[in-house]
Amino acid sequence: MPDTQTPQRIEPTYPKDRTTMGGPRLGPLGWARWGWRQLTSMRTAILLLLLLAVAAIPGSLFPQRSVDPVRVRAFVEDNPGLAPWLDRLFLFDVFSSPWFASIYLLLMVSLVGCIVPRTAQHARALRSEPPRAPRRLSRLPALAEATVPGAPEGVLAAARDVLAAKGYRLSRAGTGDRSVTGEKGYLKETGNLIFHLAMLGVIVAFAAGHLLGWRGEIIIKEGQSWTAGPASFDTLNLGPLASTDDIPTFTVQLDRLDVAFETQTEGAQFGQPRRFDGLATVDIPGRDPEQQQFAVNHPVSVGGDSIFLLGNGYAPVVTVRDPDGQVLYSEAVTFLPQDNNYASEGAIKVTGRDPGLGLVGGFLPTLRLDPELGMTSSFPGLGDPALALTAFEGDLFADGRPQSVFTIDTEQMTQMTDADGAPVAMLLRPGEYFELPDGTTVEFEGVIRWAGLLVRHDPGRMPALALALAAAAGLTLMLGVRHRRIYVRIDPADLTPVGASRVVVTVGGLPKGTDPALQGVVDDVLGRITATAPPPPQPPTRGSDEDTP
Amino acid sequence: MTDPQLALASDIAIWAGLAVLALALISFSAHLAVTGAARQGRSDDTVPQPTALLVRTGTGTEGSATFPDAAPTSAALEPPAVDHPAGVTRRWGVLGMQLTWLATFAVLAGTLMRGLSVQRWPLGNMYEFAIVAASFALVVFCTWSLRQDRLWLGPFVVLPVMVVLVAGKIWYTEASQLMPALDNTMWLTIHVTLATLSVALFVIGAALAVTYLLRDAAERKSRVRGWLAALPQGDKLEAMTYGMHIFAFPLWTFTLITGAIWAEVAWGRYWGWDPKEVWTFVIWVVYAAYLHSRATSSWTKRQATYVALTGMLCVIINYTVVNLLITGLHSYSGVA
Numbered sequence: 001m002p003d004t005q006t007p008q009r010i011e012p013t014y015p016k017d018r019t020t021m022g023g024p025r026l027g028p029l030g031w032a033r034w035g036w037r038q039l040t041s042m043r044t045a046i047l048l049l050l051l052l053a054v055a056a057i058p059g060s061l062f063p064q065r066s067v068d069p070v071r072v073r074a075f076v077e078d079n080p081g082l083a084p085w086l087d088r089l090f091l092f093d094v095f096s097s098p099w100f101a102s103i104y105l106l107l108m109v110s111l112v113g114c115i116v117p118r119t120a121q122h123a124r125a126l127r128s129e130p131p132r133a134p135r136r137l138s139r140l141p142a143l144a145e146a147t148v149p150g151a152p153e154g155v156l157a158a159a160r161d162v163l164a165a166k167g168y169r170l171s172r173a174g175t176g177d178r179s180v181t182g183e184k185g186y187l188k189e190t191g192n193l194i195f196h197l198a199m200l201g202v203i204v205a206f207a208a209g210h211l212l213g214w215r216g217e218i219i220i221k222e223g224q225s226w227t228a229g230p231a232s233f234d235t236l237n238l239g240p241l242a243s244t245d246d247i248p249t250f251t252v253q254l255d256r257l258d259v260a261f262e263t264q265t266e267g268a269q270f271g272q273p274r275r276f277d278g279l280a281t282v283d284i285p286g287r288d289p290e291q292q293q294f295a296v297n298h299p300v301s302v303g304g305d306s307i308f309l310l311g312n313g314y315a316p317v318v319t320v321r322d323p324d325g326q327v328l329y330s331e332a333v334t335f336l337p338q339d340n341n342y343a344s345e346g347a348i349k350v351t352g353r354d355p356g357l358g359l360v361g362g363f364l365p366t367l368r369l370d371p372e373l374g375m376t377s378s379f380p381g382l383g384d385p386a387l388a389l390t391a392f393e394g395d396l397f398a399d400g401r402p403q404s405v406f407t408i409d410t411e412q413m414t415q416m417t418d419a420d421g422a423p424v425a426m427l428l429r430p431g432e433y434f435e436l437p438d439g440t441t442v443e444f445e446g447v448i449r450w451a452g453l454l455v456r457h458d459p460g461r462m463p464a465l466a467l468a469l470a471a472a473a474g475l476t477l478m479l480g481v482r483h484r485r486i487y488v489r490i491d492p493a494d495l496t497p498v499g500a501s502r503v504v505v506t507v508g509g510l511p512k513g514t515d516p517a518l519q520g521v522v523d524d525v526l527g528r529i530t531a532t533a534p535p536p537p538q539p540p541t542r543g544s545d546e547d548t549p
Numbered sequence: 550m551t552d553p554q555l556a557l558a559s560d561i562a563i564w565a566g567l568a569v570l571a572l573a574l575i576s577f578s579a580h581l582a583v584t585g586a587a588r589q590g591r592s593d594d595t596v597p598q599p600t601a602l603l604v605r606t607g608t609g610t611e612g613s614a615t616f617p618d619a620a621p622t623s624a625a626l627e628p629p630a631v632d633h634p635a636g637v638t639r640r641w642g643v644l645g646m647q648l649t650w651l652a653t654f655a656v657l658a659g660t661l662m663r664g665l666s667v668q669r670w671p672l673g674n675m676y677e678f679a680i681v682a683a684s685f686a687l688v689v690f691c692t693w694s695l696r697q698d699r700l701w702l703g704p705f706v707v708l709p710v711m712v713v714l715v716a717g718k719i720w721y722t723e724a725s726q727l728m729p730a731l732d733n734t735m736w737l738t739i740h741v742t743l744a745t746l747s748v749a750l751f752v753i754g755a756a757l758a759v760t761y762l763l764r765d766a767a768e769r770k771s772r773v774r775g776w777l778a779a780l781p782q783g784d785k786l787e788a789m790t791y792g793m794h795i796f797a798f799p800l801w802t803f804t805l806i807t808g809a810i811w812a813e814v815a816w817g818r819y820w821g822w823d824p825k826e827v828w829t830f831v832i833w834v835v836y837a838a839y840l841h842s843r844a845t846s847s848w849t850k851r852q853a854t855y856v857a858l859t860g861m862l863c864v865i866i867n868y869t870v871v872n873l874l875i876t877g878l879h880s881y882s883g884v885a
């Protein structure tokens with residue numbers, strides 16, 4: 001029992017700063033224990049947290065493959081000297097890099113090493129009663145004292161009642177006792193444990209989602225219908241532990257897609273997208289087809305998974321006929337927007353002709369002829385749609401190499417020229433057509449829209465949400481609840497006139513952590529004790545003051 | 550669907566608020582100078598009271614049976630304020646406070662009209678973020694001052710609020726509708742309201758942290774002079790700094806969670822390490838490190854406070870560099 005030295009805080013019985021416990025002359029086991037203590041010390045936790053923050057920053061400065069692989073490729077092309085070095089340091093994959101992983105894994109281990117002993121300690125504290133009051137309360141950080149009339153037993157009983165009424169857990173009453181301890185705020189520690197445990201859980205759920213989940217992307221044009229399956233996505237990313245069998249089969253038809261752009265405001269906001277929404281019909285085997293409305297913030301739901309609308313663009317409908325008028329090709333061709341005004345690029349590959357015909361170029365929803373930039377688009381909506389193409393002839397799929405649908409590999413092709421030897425170039429409005437030197441015609445029939453859809457399956461997301469909410473609740477408890485110990489000591493007053501019964505009531509408060517309100521609580525407890533203490537017995541007799549009001 | 554008249558009125562109200570805040574800043578500074586000089590002259594010794602009061606005797610020690618029925622809630626988080634030296638004018642400080650109230654109404658009105666002019670919550674771009682955060686900071690400061698004498702804190706709140714508003718004006722965005730990814734009224738409102746509120750509290754927390762560091766440095770050298778003498782003692786400032794942060798940190802935690810929910814709804818993944826998400830996370834982790842360093846005895850309070858200020862630095866980077874220079878999905882700054 002600390003009699004002379006009263007602690008200034010409620011100290012946990014395990015050492016907070018466990019780094020000091022490692023002594024000299026350690027064996028392997030000793031070193032292991034020393035290392036464990038280092039790792040699970042608060043000092044290390046802070047260091048790891050700060051390190052984690054610093055380590056995350058490059059992930060926002062360099063383009064990340066997991067976020068935007070196209071930008072990474074562009075960055076690598078623009079910085080051929082630097083990029084390989086950055087790549088060697090995983091700076092394009094920061095969040096899956098070994099050094100980032102090692103920080104958070106160490107943090108998780110530290111967290112476990114911290115939670116386990118604390119949980120045991122807290123379970124014990126919940127079952128034990130508060131310790132008895134130190135002999136001298138005067139060293140406590142909050143203190144109040146008053147002399148009140150009354151007998152010691154009666155005042156002590158009043159003090160117990162006051163503390164109990166305020167929700168304090170009390171030390172057991174003993175005979176000849178002159179003091180009582182009340183403790184309150186165990187929920188603070190409970191909240192702390194819930195928070196740290198739930199944090200651990202969030203990390204696990206996040207990891208599980210990555211390992212077991214998958215995401216697939218697909219572009220669907222208006223009116224088109226598409227059936228999901230392992231092979232039918234444009235791109236499919238499977239988590240390391242996910243299998244293609246997990247991908248459900250369903251059919252989605254894009255009935256309509258509406259897009260609107262800002263036309264009222266001038267300046268930077270002009271032409272900003274304002275609305276994307278549409279109608280889709282979802283057909284899951286064994287169920288009736290269902291038409292659903294969807295928008296950027298309202299995914300289509302398919303069973304347990306969701307289909308998100310991520311992008312959109314234009315698909316000019318192009319028909320190519322041979323000199324006899326036979327249709328060689330007729331399709332809506334997906335063009336990819338390159339800027340905010342939807343100036344888009346794309347390619348048309350007419351394989352049904354010999355030699356193969358390739359048309360590349362741009363689609364401009366609102367054509368503007370800029371003296372410097374040439375053909376640009378001045379508004380993302382369909383103000384004055386135009387299709388600008390050049391033509392190539394030759395082998396479209398040289399060596400059968402895989403290639404993007406948005407560009408043409410011109411290695412084995414030659415650019416078509418007109419009679420004067422100038423490259424063939426056409427600028428078509430909807431309904432117009434162009435005749436190539438050999439009589440083949442290219443007609444621009446009209447434009448429809450396409451939607452870029454993302455199908456996502458993440459089994460970790462609901463657990464992550466639940467755990468994050470638990471963490472937030474724990475945090476609120478940990479930071480909102482005050483853990484305090486209040487000691488009340490009753491001493492006989494020194495200058496008691498003979499016969500009159502007066503006692504000195506001392507109330508001391510011991511906080512856990514910062515507690516500026518503690519003095520107020522101590523004053524309040526003392527005020528209540530003096531207010532409820534039994535009045536002095538009129539004829540000064542002893543022993544008749546057992547009952548308190 | 551935007552109302553240009555209302556938008557213009559909103560702009561004017563914000564400018565007016567800024568002008569009044571400049572006057573408030575002058576008054577508050579005069580208050581600090583006057584009070585500091587008076588207190589320094591009174592206690593001629595430059596040695597302040599010992600900072601760590603190990604034993605405090607409460608108000609009830611007089612030994613009588615009359616006790617102020619101290620309501621514990623009113624004292625919660627509120628260490629006693631500085632007592633004002635008797636006979637020294639509080640006129641400047643009170644004037645500053647009145648001007649701050651005026652500015653608060655102006656900024657609030659500006660924010661409200663901005664929202665009405667675009668018929669949505671004014672939380673869609675950097676400018677709107679700035680005026681809402683400034684409104685929150687001013688309202689919190691004003692209501693906080695109703696309970697306790699906070700005149701000394703005036704300049705330290707008014708100045709950063711002015712900086713926020715000026716930054717908003719620099720990165721001004723015309724009143725207009727939202728881009729579709731932001732157009733989700735419920736999550737937009739919840740997430741961005743929480744973000745602006747916690748940023749406002751973090752700003753006040755950082756202001757307190759700066760006053761603490763300055764005052765504490767002076768106390769250590771036993772040279773509490775000039776306007777520093779008008780501040781409360783260092784340990785009280787430190788406790789207030791902590792008190793502000795333990796409000797702001799859970800709010801930021803909720804900001805992060807609601808942001809993740811919204812990202813799930815809008816983009817199909819709740820966390821994708823987009824630059825804005827990275828920085829939200831960095832800010833959260835740095836402030837968690839602050840709370841840890843504050844809770845362990847192996848760090849001093851001063852060191853912990855520097856961690857809190859690092860958190861503020863990250864908030865500033867998040868608002869400026871990340872919004873303006875780094876491209877990501879969250880490109881909502883509205884600045885061309």
Ligand code: HEM
Pocket residue numbers: 040041042045049107110111112113114115192196199478479513837840841843844845
């Ligand atoms: C995921 C990483 C972590 C986060 C976000 C986190 C967050 C927090 C927060 C916000 C507090 C509240 C501090 C206060 O009461 O003012 C706290 C307290 C605490 N944390 Fe952590 N923590 C993390 C990891 C750890 C680890 C690894 C340890 C173990 C060494 C640890 C040990 C503690 C302890 C002992 C406290 C209580 C301090 C006290 O009130 O005396 N934490 N934590």
